[in-house]
Amino acid sequence: MESMKGLVKTRFAAALLTFSLAAAFAGYFQLGALPAQSFPFLSWTGWTIQDFLKQPRPNVVFLGSSLMLVPLDGVDADYMNKRVDGSQHHHSVYFENQFDKQTGLSLRTFNFALPGEMPSDGYLIVKNLLTGEKKPDVIVYGVGPRDFLDNMLPSPSATDPYRFLSRFGDITPIAGRMMPDWNQRLDFELGKACYFYGKRADLSELGTRAASSTLDKLVPLPANTKTISFDDRRSLMPDFRPCQILAGQAWFRPSTAADRANFVDNLSEYKKRYAKMKWETYHSQLSFFADTLKEAKANGIKVVVVTMPITELNRSLLSETSWNAYKNGVLSVAKNSGATTLDFSDSKDFTQSDFGDTVHLHAGGGKRLFDMILAKLSKNQEVLSAFTGLNIAQRGRQL
Amino acid sequence: MLFNSLQYLVFLPTVFLLYWLVPHRLRVPLLLVASYTFYMTWRPIYGFLIFGLTLGNFLLVPLIAKTDVVKHKKLWLSLVVAVNLITLGIFKYAYFGMDCMKSGMNLFHVNWHEPHLHILLPLGISFFVFEFIHYAVEVYRGKPLVNKFMDFALFASFFPTQIAGPIKRYRDFIPQLDIPAKFKWEYVDQGMQLILMGLCKKVLLADNLTLVVQAGFAHPEKFSSIDMWLITYAFAFQIFFDFAGYTDIARGSALLFGYKVPINFNLPYLAANAAEFWNRWHISLSSWLRDYLFIPLGGSRCSVPKLYRNLFITMALGGLWHGAANHYLLWGVYQGLLLIAHREYVRIMQAVGLHSSLVKSKVYHWASVAVTFQFVCVGWVFFRAETDQSAWQILAKLAHAPLDLLHFSTAQLSVLQIRDPIIFPAIVLLIPGLMISQPVVNWLNNKKFYLNPPWPVQVAAMVAMLCVLTIFSPDTSPKFIYFQF
Numbered sequence: 081m082e083s084m085k086g087l088v089k090t091r092f093a094a095a096l097l098t099f100s101l102a103a104a105f106a107g108y109f110q111l112g113a114l115p116a117q118s119f120p121f122l123s124w125t126g127w128t129i130q131d132f133l134k135q136p137r138p139n140v141v142f143l144g145s146s147l148m149l150v151p152l153d154g155v156d157a158d159y160m161n162k163r164v165d166g167s168q169h170h171h172s173v174y175f176e177n178q179f180d181k182q183t184g185l186s187l188r189t190f191n192f193a194l195p196g197e198m199p200s201d202g203y204l205i206v207k208n209l210l211t212g213e214k215k216p217d218v219i220v221y222g223v224g225p226r227d228f229l230d231n232m233l234p235s236p237s238a239t240d241p242y243r244f245l246s247r248f249g250d251i252t253p254i255a256g257r258m259m260p261d262w263n264q265r266l267d268f269e270l271g272k273a274c275y276f277y278g279k280r281a282d283l284s285e286l287g288t289r290a291a292s293s294t295l296d297k298l299v300p301l302p303a304n305t306k307t308i309s310f311d312d313r314r315s316l317m318p319d320f321r322p323c324q325i326l327a328g329q330a331w332f333r334p335s336t337a338a339d340r341a342n343f344v345d346n347l348s349e350y351k352k353r354y355a356k357m358k359w360e361t362y363h364s365q366l367s368f369f370a371d372t373l374k375e376a377k378a379n380g381i382k383v384v385v386v387t388m389p390i391t392e393l394n395r396s397l398l399s400e401t402s403w404n405a406y407k408n409g410v411l412s413v414a415k416n417s418g419a420t421t422l423d424f425s426d427s428k429d430f431t432q433s434d435f436g437d438t439v440h441l442h443a444g445g446g447k448r449l450f451d452m453i454l455a456k457l458s459k460n461q462e463v464l465s466a467f468t469g470l471n472i473a474q475r476g477r478q479l
Numbered sequence: 480m481l482f483n484s485l486q487y488l489v490f491l492p493t494v495f496l497l498y499w500l501v502p503h504r505l506r507v508p509l510l511l512v513a514s515y516t517f518y519m520t521w522r523p524i525y526g527f528l529i530f531g532l533t534l535g536n537f538l539l540v541p542l543i544a545k546t547d548v549v550k551h552k553k554l555w556l557s558l559v560v561a562v563n564l565i566t567l568g569i570f571k572y573a574y575f576g577m578d579c580m581k582s583g584m585n586l587f588h589v590n591w592h593e594p595h596l597h598i599l600l601p602l603g604i605s606f607f608v609f610e611f612i613h614y615a616v617e618v619y620r621g622k623p624l625v626n627k628f629m630d631f632a633l634f635a636s637f638f639p640t641q642i643a644g645p646i647k648r649y650r651d652f653i654p655q656l657d658i659p660a661k662f663k664w665e666y667v668d669q670g671m672q673l674i675l676m677g678l679c680k681k682v683l684l685a686d687n688l689t690l691v692v693q694a695g696f697a698h699p700e701k702f703s704s705i706d707m708w709l710i711t712y713a714f715a716f717q718i719f720f721d722f723a724g725y726t727d728i729a730r731g732s733a734l735l736f737g738y739k740v741p742i743n744f745n746l747p748y749l750a751a752n753a754a755e756f757w758n759r760w761h762i763s764l765s766s767w768l769r770d771y772l773f774i775p776l777g778g779s780r781c782s783v784p785k786l787y788r789n790l791f792i793t794m795a796l797g798g799l800w801h802g803a804a805n806h807y808l809l810w811g812v813y814q815g816l817l818l819i820a821h822r823e824y825v826r827i828m829q830a831v832g833l834h835s836s837l838v839k840s841k842v843y844h845w846a847s848v849a850v851t852f853q854f855v856c857v858g859w860v861f862f863r864a865e866t867d868q869s870a871w872q873i874l875a876k877l878a879h880a881p882l883d884l885l886h887f888s889t890a891q892l893s894v895l896q897i898r899d900p901i902i903f904p905a906i907v908l909l910i911p912g913l914m915i916s917q918p919v920v921n922w923l924n925n926k927k928f929y930l931n932p933p934w935p936v937q938v939a940a941m942v943a944m945l946c947v948l949t950i951f952s953p954d955t956s957p958k959f960i961y962f963q964f
Contacts, residue, residue, distance in 0.1 A: 090664040091934060092671040095941035102942070103949075266485050276949040283950045292901050299904045301896065302889040308896050316694040316701060320900060 100274075107275030114282040116247040123323035124330070125194050125241040127167045129209070129248075135170070137214055138190035139467055142172065143202045143372075144222030147388045147439055148193035151446025154436075157332040158443045166330035175450055182458040185467060190216070199227055199369035200236035200258065201245060206375050208248035217466045219376055220453070221419075222386045224439060225398060225406045228365045231355045235261055236364060240323040257364055337444055344437040347393060354397045357405070366409045373417035382466035385414040386453060387425040389445075394438035420463060422456055424449065480520045482728040483681055483952075490517065494638075495735050503659040507629050510637065510736065517638035518602070525601040528566075533632045535562060536611045543619050552619055559615040567608045573598055575803030603642040605800060607635045609767055614649050616771050625649060630656050637740075639732035643725050645743045645763035652740070660737040670734035672937070675944040677727030682952050684913075685721035687902045688713045691894070696863050699873050703891045704880040707873060710894075711856045712910045714863050719747065722761070746924075748855070748917050751847035753817040756855055768797050787822070791815040801862070806870050810861035817854055852914075 106112070117133055119126045142148055152172050157164040159174040171189045180186050192205055202221065210216055236242065237258045251258055251268070259265040271278030301307060308316075310326050335341070376383045387410055395403065407425055414421045424430070429452070434445025441449055457463045480486045494513040498506055519526040536559065543555040568576075577593040584591045614634075618624055625631040630653050640647055695702055695710030702710065726743040733740045741763050750756035757765045776789040791812070798811015828834035837843045857874065864870035889895060897903035923929065932940075 091668045091937045092941060093664075093667075094938045095945065098938065098942045099945040102946070263485050266489065270485070274949060276946060277952075280950045280952065287950065288901060291905070292898070295901055295904050295908075296898075299895060299907050301898065302892065305890050305896055307898050308893070312701070313897060313899075316698055316897075317690060317900075319693075320690060 148222035154443030201241035204245035383419040514638040673731030680724030688717035
């Protein structure tokens with residue numbers, strides 16, 4: 081009883097109560113909440129999302145990691161014979177033109193392949209962004225073993241794409257899978273329980289903007305000087321926003337077989353990525369992959385799964401168990417969801433000379449891959465019939 | 480487990496609730512289990528180290544008390560101190576020792592490939608080893624033994640002070656364990672206020688200043704001499720808020736259980752001389768160094784040369800205690816020289832009859848505070864620099880500042896050209912603000928404002944701290960600086 085009397089008098093309890101009421105009030109009116117696409121800085125993912133929201137509905141969306149992204153942009157650089165800014169260029173001119181040539185269908189493509197994208201990120205893209213007026217007809221989804229077996233991924237919510245993509249929908253139904261670690265989960269639940277904590281990214285961004293404009297008045301940039309370059313800032317502060325990228329920083333330059341960059345041996349990186357079979361990562365990512373295909377199917381989007389080619393060098397790092405788990409898992413999920421599968425995982429059509437490193441096809445190898453994909457898709461009736469928004473006469477000519 | 484982690488947000492309230500729910504006889508065992516859990520979340524194996532040292536000291540120290548023969552007492556004390564220092568030496572100084580040996584052998588053109596020992600520094604070892612040595616020396620000096628093993632084990636492992644102090648005294652701490660304290664809401668009010676203040680110091684001030692300090696000390700060539708002074712001041716405040724923040728959280732956490740642990744800071748940047756600085760900075764360490772190193776060396780009751788030798792050795796070893804690297808040793812040496820220089824200065828001023836009149840002058844006092852702060856900041860360069868060569872390079876740059884100030888323009892300030900993150904241009908305002916805040920806080924202390932502020936002011940302050948902490952807490956916060964020691 082005495083304790084209860086004390087509780088009424090205690091200053092901390094009063095402070096906690098006041099704080100909770102303030103948070104509830106702010107939450108009710110969504111004070112300081114920024115639009116989902118208002119990012120404090122842009123990484124590759126941020127640029128891609130912003131561009132996607134500006135562009136008209138695409139017919140084909142490419143999903144996948146850098147295994148898909150690098151050849152798509154590299155091929156375009158060669159095809160257009162001009163350098164392509166990867167963070168700004170989000171479609172495949174080559175694919176659009178070649179598909180038009182082969183089928184007479186004039187497509188819009190959008191490249192949603194992102195560096196480090198995992199199937200869990202792919203799921204968020206499909207679930208939160210490829211919907212409604214933005215729903216494409218077809219998804220071409222390139223996957224590789226790293227997407228399911230990466231030892232360096234602490235959890236699905238640890239990727240750069242997650243930070244941006246999670247702003248576009250409610251994560252609650254998949255929170256358990258996205259945040260298997262109790263620490264992350266607690267952080268998420270605290271964010272839901274306390275508006276200030278959950279919206280701290282937005283609120284601190286507003287605070288930073290206000291402070292920044294005040295500082296511009298109080299301590300302006302000195303006359304005859306300019307702000308330091310992004311590269312200089314990165315060299316001073318390598319850990320500050322490591323994923324941030326500016327326009328004009330990720331060029332794909334046109335190349336020919338004669339002047340391509342030398343093959344890069346990145347096996348040491350992949351030795352770490354494949355160090356052991358992490359079954360929890362595998363099962364988690366495979367379930368996201370299955371959900372992605374399920375979600376797409378439910379929305380009437382045709383999915384084409386492309387198991388990307390990798391070099392024999394890289395393949396040899398994987399145990400038979402890991403390789404079989406990857407390949408059988410992907411193929412079985414694709415089959416069960418009615419996706420079309422183009423399996424290049426064991427393809428003998430690609431040799432080490434088609435690659436820039438042990439996993440990424442260079443522009444030349446990429447062109448061969450997309451030619452093969454185009455050849456197959458242009459004859460695939462399921463795929464062709466999925467294009468709903470295209471010129472009927474064109475469709476009729478093909479069907 | 481870090482104080483600024485979500486783990487601690489779950490751990491602390493859980494232990495707090497259990498502590499006040501269980502009967503008094505179970506409280507020490509509960510805190511002991513909690514403290515070992517806290518420690519072993521980092522590396523479980525090192526739980527055995529702290530337990531082994533605790534058991535060893537608990538069994539060996541009574542041997543000092545048992546014998547009446549002074550020679551034997553000394554022998555047992557030496558053994559206990561040696562066991563503790565050898566353990567500390569192996570874990571903390573093995574690599575440094577091998578590096579020194581290698582450098583020495585290189586001088587004689589001997590190429591020695593030192594073995595890789597795979598030793599990881601156990602968290603808090605410097606702190607609990609010092610607590611053990613203090614216990615042994617006090618028993619040697621005739622103070623009572625701790626009879627209950629659990630009490631002794633908790634003294635060394637008590638989680639609020641386990642990793643980075645304050646370094647406790649067993650005669651202050653152990654008696655508190657026997658008091659069957661009743662729960663008071665005061666504990667919550669005072670404890671939480673300290674914890675919130677500590678977190679604000681760490682997360683809002685120290686962590687933000689880290690960006691500027693890291694950039695400046697890693698790339699001094701990119702900044703002007705005046706920038707480097709600002710960055711050095713930024714480090715002075717970063718390390719102060721980082722460590723004072725840690726200490727506040729430690730003291731607040733202990734207070735939630737009704738325990739008081741010593742303060743570690745008393746507005747150190749208001750010190751008017753080097754000696755006063757050490758009475759205000761890391762008080763539990765400086766008093767330990769005084770009681771268990773400086774005094775045993777002969778203290779100040781000896782000839783002037785011997786006194787200076789004692790000061791020098793104490794501070795040099797104090798520097799090395801912070802880390803096994805030359806720049807920490809240099810920092811300690813610098814502090815020793817500062818203390819000696821101050822004594823010499825006072826001696827000269829007394830000799831010419833100026834000292835007593837000057838000391839009474841307010842202008843002289845504040846000038847002394849300003850000058851002492853500059854000297855302390857110069858010392859921080861040794862402390863923060865990644866190597867001793869880098870420290871000299873930065874000091875050379877700082878020395879250039881008077882010339883650069885002659886033709887000063889804001890264009891010299893590179894920090895103003897980095898607009899993102901905003902902490903860079905902000906330090907131009909923040910550093911003077913922090914400097915001014917010190918006498919303001921001192922004035923409020925003198926008015927006893929913090930002892931009994933109005934109830935609404937306290938509540939409003941806590942609400943404000945809760946808001947800024949939830950909104951501005953970064954996804955990841957750097958470890959406390961003193962965790963590495």
